[in-house]
Amino acid sequence: MVNLSLMCLGLLSLWGVRGEVAPNFNHCKKFFFRQTPVSGLNIALPTPVETKTQKLVNPKKCLSAYNAASPAYICQIYNNQYYFATLYDRGRRIPLYSAYKMDIKGEPERNGSIVNYEPQLVHPGLAKNQMKKKECLTEIKNYNKNQSNDCKESFPQYRQTYKLSWSQALNDDFGTYTRGHLNPAGHHGKGDASQATMTFTNVAPQNPTMNQVQWNQYEQKLKNDLSQGCSNMYVVTGVVPSTTWVDQNQRVNVPSHYWNAFCCTDNNDKPLRSGGALCPNTDEGVVTEYNTVADLQNVLGNDMSFGSNFNIFFNRCQI
Ligand SMILES: *[C@@H]1O[C@H](CO)[C@@H](O)[C@H](O)[C@H]1NC(C)=O
Ligand SMILES: *[C@@H]1O[C@H](CO)[C@@H](O)[C@H](O)[C@H]1NC(C)=O
Numbered sequence: 369m370v371n372l373s374l375m376c377l378g379l380l381s382l383w384g385v386r387g388e389v390a391p392n393f394n395h396c397k398k399f400f401f402r403q404t405p406v407s408g409l410n411i412a413l414p415t416p417v418e419t420k421t422q423k424l425v426n427p428k429k430c431l432s433a434y435n436a437a438s439p440a441y442i443c444q445i446y447n448n449q450y451y452f453a454t455l456y457d458r459g460r461r462i463p464l465y466s467a468y469k470m471d472i473k474g475e476p477e478r479n480g481s482i483v484n485y486e487p488q489l490v491h492p493g494l495a496k497n498q499m500k501k502k503e504c505l506t507e508i509k510n511y512n513k514n515q516s517n518d519c520k521e522s523f524p525q526y527r528q529t530y531k532l533s534w535s536q537a538l539n540d541d542f543g544t545y546t547r548g549h550l551n552p553a554g555h556h557g558k559g560d561a562s563q564a565t566m567t568f569t570n571v572a573p574q575n576p577t578m579n580q581v582q583w584n585q586y587e588q589k590l591k592n593d594l595s596q597g598c599s600n601m602y603v604v605t606g607v608v609p610s611t612t613w614v615d616q617n618q619r620v621n622v623p624s625h626y627w628n629a630f631c632c633t634d635n636n637d638k639p640l641r642s643g644g645a646l647c648p649n650t651d652e653g654v655v656t657e658y659n660t661v662a663d664l665q666n667v668l669g670n671d672m673s674f675g676s677n678f679n680i681f682f683n684r685c686q687i
Contacts, residue, residue, distance in 0.1 A: 374505060382570060387561070388442055388443040388444065388445045388450075388486075388488060388496045389440050389441065389442055389445065389486065389489060389492055390396065390441050391441065392441055393405040393407070393441050393443060393453050395443045395450070396443035396444075396450050396452070396453045398450075398469075399450075399452050399453045399467050399468050399469055399602075399629045400453070400467055400602065400604075400681075400682075401602040401633070401637075401681045401682050401685055402637065402681075402682040402683075404681070404682035405453070405467070406455070406465060406467060406604060406678075406679065406680050406681075407677070407678075407679045408674075408675060408676075408677030408678040408679050409455065409464060409465075409674060409675075409678050410446075410675065410677075411457075411464070411609065411673065411674060411675075412438045412439035412455075412457040412458065412459060412460070412464060413457060413459020413460050414437065414438050414458075414459050415433050415435075415437070415438045415458040415459060416433075416459065416672065418431050418525055418534070419432075419467045420525065421525075423516045423523075424523055424525060424526075425519075425520065426515070426518040426519070426521070427525075429515055429518060429519065429567070430512070430515060430518055430519035430523075430525075430526050430626065431525060431526070431531075431534075432490045432491070432525075432530070432531035432532070432534035432535050432536045433489060433490060433534060435623055436458060436489075436492075436535075438456075438457060438459050439455045439456055439458065439464060440455075440456040440458055440459050440489060441453070441455060441456075442454040442455075442456050442486060442488075442489075444466075444498065444567065444569070444570070445496050445497050445498065446484070446497060446498050446560055446562055446563060446564035446567075447497065447560050447564075448497060449560065449564075450558075450563035451468070451556075451561060451565075452466055452467060452468035452469075452551050452564070452565075452570075453466065453467045453468070453551070454466045454467075454551075454569050454570055455606075456489070456536075456569050457609065457621075458489070458535070460620070460621035461537045461541070461555035461611055461619060461620045461621070462534055462537065462572040462573070462607060462609070462620060462621050462623065463550050463569055463570055463571070463572060463606075463607070464606055464607065464609070465550060465604050465605060465606030465607070466550040466551035466570050466604070466605055466606075466619055467551075467602070467603070467604045468551045468555070468556075468602075468603055469600060469601065469602055469603070470555045470556075470590070470591065470595055470601040470602075470603050470630075471555060471556045471561060471624065472555045472591075472595045472598060474555075474556055474557030474558070474561070474603055475555065475557060475558060476553070476554040476555070476556075476562075476591070477554075477556075477557070477558040477559070477562045480553075480563065480566055481547075481566065482539070482547045482566050482567065482570075482571055483500050483501070483502060483566055483567075483570055484498035484502045484566055484567035484568065484570055485498065485499060485500075485501060485532060485538075485569075486498060486535075486536060486537060486567065486568070486569045487504050487507045487508075487620070488500055489535035489536050489569070490504075490507075490508055490511075490531050490532060490534075491508075491511055491534045492552065493500040493511070494507045494508070494509055494511060498564065498567045498569075501532070501538075501539075504532055505529065508528045508531050508532065509521075509528055509670065510545045512526060512528075512575035523617065532621075536568055536569060537568050537571075537619070537620045538568070539568075539669055541614060541615070541619055541620045542614060542620070543573070543614040543615065544575050545573035545574055545575065545576070545614060545622065546573075546574050546575075546576045546579045546580075547568075547571040547573075547574070548571055548572055548573065548574025548578075548579045548583070548626070549565055549570060549571055549595075550570055550571070550572065550605040550606060550607070550626075551565050551570050551603075551605060552565065552587050554587060554588075554591065555590070555603065557623040563623045567649065572607050572621075572622075572623050572645065573614050573620060573621075573622045573623070574623075574626065574649060575599075575649050575650050575651060575653070577651045578606075578626075578647060578648075578649055578650060578651065579654045582647055582654065582655050583626055583647055583655070584654055585655075586628070586645055586647070586655045586657075588626070589605070590630060594630060594632070594641070594643070595630075595632060597632075597640065597645070598632035598633060598634075598640060598641070599633060599634050599635040599637075600632070600633045600637060601630060601631075601632050601633075602632075602685075603628065603629070603630045603631075604628070604629045604630075604681075605626065605627070605628045605629075606626070606627050606628075606682050607623035607625065607626055607627070608624045608625040608626075608627065608668070608672045608674075609621050609624070610622055610623060610624035611625055611638070612624070621681065622649065623649050624648065624649055624651075624672075625646055625647060625648050625649055625672070626646075626647050626649060627644065627645065627646045627647075627664065627668060628644050628645045628646075628681045629643070629644035629661050629664055629665075629681065630642060630643060631661070631681045631685035633685075639686060639687045642660060642661045642684070642685035642686075642687070643657065643658050643659050643660065643661065643664075643686070644657070644658045644661055644663075644664035644680075644683070645657045645658065645664075646658070646667060646668075660684070660686075661680055661681055661684045661685050662684050662686075663681075665678060665679070665680060665684070
């Protein structure tokens with residue numbers, strides 16, 4: 369009995385610390401068609417490595433994202449609930465894609481701005497909820513304090529803002545670009561579901577015109593036309609990284625394109641329709657639509673170097 373309850377305690381505490389940044393999407397497979405995550409996308413850059421480590425006490429424990437795997441698999445949690453999944457490129461500090469189920473009937477709400485950050489990109493043991501900057505910094509402060517005086521903030525590398533900005537893009541990292549949603553707030557109902565999209569791990573630098581005009585029109589078409597008659601609408605929206613960066617320090621990458629794939633199914637989750645789109649991230653970028661996911665995958669695989677193992681949906685959501 370004693371052993372059993374000890375074991376339970378052990379399991380519980382494992383359960384407790386398991387977070388949303390994990391080695392895979394096992395905790396949020398439900399956001400993918402047939403619970404099958406996107407596969408074969410091996411284009412992320414490695415996590416940046418701090419070079420100035422002389423004199424630092426316990427860098428292994430105290431540096432932000434020390435030895436962290438890239439990409440990071442984020443099961444997005446807001447107010448203790450899972451809302452969608454994001455594959456995050458730590459080297460480029462942008463998401464490669466976000467996967468979600470559209471709220472087909474939900475009334476769109478687009479208030480507020482991008483305010484949340486992902487604490488677990490800094491240290492895997494931090495809180496699993498997305499948080500506003502101030503709360504995130506407090507998390508980091510408490511973590512630093514907890515490490516028996518090792519992570520002293522007299523080391524610039526251990527300071528709260530430095531550690532947060534090491535692990536992800538901050539609000540002032542976007543230059544003249546907009547903070548372009550991958551998973552858009554407008555595909556979800558009011559309240560927490562749309563607020564959960566307001567996180568820096570779900571946005572990339574997007575050309576302002578392309579964001580407000582061409583891509584916005586396509587997002588509305590997805591919601592208003594392409595989801596007609598579907599019981600479920602699985603959506604994956606991603607970007608194609610480029611060799612352009614917002615700033616000279618190459619902190620945050622500017623994607624060359626945004627892409628989208630959708631899989632519309634009936635109430636038995638049988639595919640009814642599928643397709644996708646691709647648009648250059650420029651003023652004049654034109655949205656090209658695809659009637660099959662296979663066609664989109666061929667373009668991304670061959671012309672955009674995603675590779676031949678890249679697969680968005682189980683069996684390509686073939687009807
Ligand atoms: C958005 O609007 C809802 C109600 O309309 C409100 O409860 C919520 O606080 C707003 N969110 C932001 C970030 O302003
Ligand atoms: C710091 O330690 C306290 C007490 O053990 C704990 O409750 C808290 O979650 C820790 N915070 C962080 C960010 O590690």
